[in-house]
Amino acid sequence: MGLLAILAQAVLAAAPGDGAPDLRRTGEGQLIVDAPDRRRATYRLRFDPGTRLAAAERLGRLLDLEPFEILAEDTNAATATVRLTPTGAAMLASPDSWQHLAATSITPRAPTRLPRCVGIVIDLQGERSEVGGAEPCPRSQVATQLVVEGLNARGARLWVAAADDPRLVRSVMGPNGEPHLTARDERQPVFAEIAVPTIAGLSTIRWYEVTPDNRLRRIGQTRWRRSR
Structure with a gap:
């Protein structure tokens, strides 16, 4: 990615979650999900x-x-x-x-540890919402499979996270046997294991898949029901 692309990237602002998150993009047009804490x-x-x-x-x-x-x-x-x-x-x-x-x-002296997040497991059917322990928050990353966002009861966006899509089927291709994601098995349950900055006030999870042309297509919405 070129320097101009790095410097020109706009920061995603917390906003009412009426539409898909307006994510930053790389110079090649890929979607970037920023690290949860965007204070400066x-x-x-x-x-x-x-x-x-x-x-x-x-x-x-x-x-x-x-x-x-x-x-x-x-x-x-x-x-x-x-x-x-x-x-x-x-x-x-x-x-x-x-x-x-x-x-x-x-x-001044900078922190040497990444901010801490809460690990959660959620699914698109809304039947599972498990909470784990504290873990390092993810760095900014390119979203290639799933994007999920957490909203509060007023519809304000609390966080956005990238996740793997369990429906994508891997097959071995290429001269060195590299794994490639080649197809989406719609019969597979959709779930995500992510680290988020907070579950306080969390009410709704919205789910999006990343399309081949690097856009977000909404695939569902579930209520947050903490099961354990």
């Missing part, structure tokens, strides 16, 4: 001056799909002032890769 905080970053890269390119490589905003940059001093989500700040403070691109200092 300002940080001052200092980089290794020996790695001569603009802040936008550094952050684009380090943060992948996480949104960010560059407020100021001094290329001579290898510093930048940026606005990051809690997930982006945690990723920057504890990068899994590209260590040579990472900031040598972050002010």
